[in-house]
Amino acid sequence: MQEIKSPVDWAKLEAKPEFRNLLRSKARFIITATIFFMAYYLALPILVGYYPELMKTKVWGEVNIAYVFALSQFFMAWIMAFVYVRVATGWDKSAASVIKDQ
DSSP states (O other), X not given: XXXXXXXXXHHHHHHOHXXXXXXXXXXXXXXXXXXXXXXXXXXXXXXXXXXXXXXXXXXXXXXXXXXXXXXHHHHHHHHHHHHHHHHHHHHHHHHHHHHHXX
């Protein structure tokens, strides 16, 4: 089998502080976003379990706070996806810059 030669020297790239900063930035965002989203997602069953009367409060006709919160999770997923795409675009630009400067 023939070895494929990469135009990028990955060992040299990995040693660069800019590359390490990029990885650190990505990890910080992804971990923070995941913790936030999981807390938001798990808040509904926790609130329904511990504060059922609050969650039964009607806000519009038969729609209560629990329904509104559940629907807000769909919007939160779209917002998180939008934010991730925006941030990832910046990472792509930083990665291209780090690779170009090697």
